[in-house]
């Protein structure tokens with residue numbers, strides 16, 4: 001897409017956004033009790049947590065799969081993760097519903113550059129004239145020159161599907177990119193957001209600790225907890241080991257670093273608030289160990305030598321699926337196997353693929 005075409009696309013999306021705002025304003029507030037704090041869910045749109053922290057559903061692939069978070073402080077805003085290009089209208093609608101304009105956005109922060117988190121960064125930066133992009137140093141170049149990143153995604157999904165899912169990645173001017181090195185502090189109108197280098201899921205991953213609320217935005221480092229698998233308010237948390245940089249030792253260490261902050265809440269991209277994350281860490285670590293054991297068992301079965309990752313993946317996926325379904329059942333999830341396959345099928349496939357690549361390299 002040429003840049004003038006891309007600009008027209010943004011304008012079209014903005015028009016669409018104003019219709020979404022109208023829908024959101026008709027929404028019904030529904031209070032949801034959570035152990036730590038109370039959130040209010042505005043129908044189809046904005047989830048408001050505490051101390052200026054909000055979330056909304058990107059709508060990526062299915063409802064409640066991927067969230068974008070937003071911190072508003074002294075009427076300045078920082079988005080954390082972006083969803084894909086298709087998320088921009090939702091982001092504009094959310095700003096409008098908060099009485100903010102696009103020029104109130106100071107930062108677009110990426111936990112990492114997998115495209116369900118970062119695919120919308122280019123169009124968002126185009127729409128938010130005052131924003132700086134905050135990203136791990138390993139991700140910075142891919143945001144200013146996204147062709148290699150897109151080529152990698154096209155290799156996985158095929159060109160047509162990749163374009164359908166992620167559109168055209170728009171490059172971001174290098175001078176608008178802030179590299180979030182370990183310990184970097186981002187100042188949002190006086191509110192300090194601490195960036196931690198948290199490899200394990202990906203080497204280009206950061207976690208963002210909000211020093212005011214003591215909440216931590218964990219991207220994919222602290223696992224996934226789909227809302228449909230909550231039982232009596234208890235989340236079902238499991239690790240994500242998607243390709244191609246899964247590293248279990250690094251992931252354990254990153255989870256430990258997040259816990260050392262003694263966060264009051266974790267905000268997961270998949271999906272939303274996890275109160276008192278330390279209460280769920282043991283289950284997350286045990287499931288991570290189980291994933292790794294499944295991969296190591298598969299590697300032992302095929303023996304040494306030049307094992308193809310796809311051969312390993314085919315061996316890993318069935319026991320991984322069985323393990324997750326058994327764990328969900330033990331957690332009290334009463335969905336049918338078919339419903340669980342619908343919810344977890346993509347994760348089983350991608351996690352098996354990531355585990356296979358790790359095991360094949362080991």
Ligand SMILES: [Zn+2]
Nearest residue numbers: 112114201220
């Ligand atoms: Zn990811």
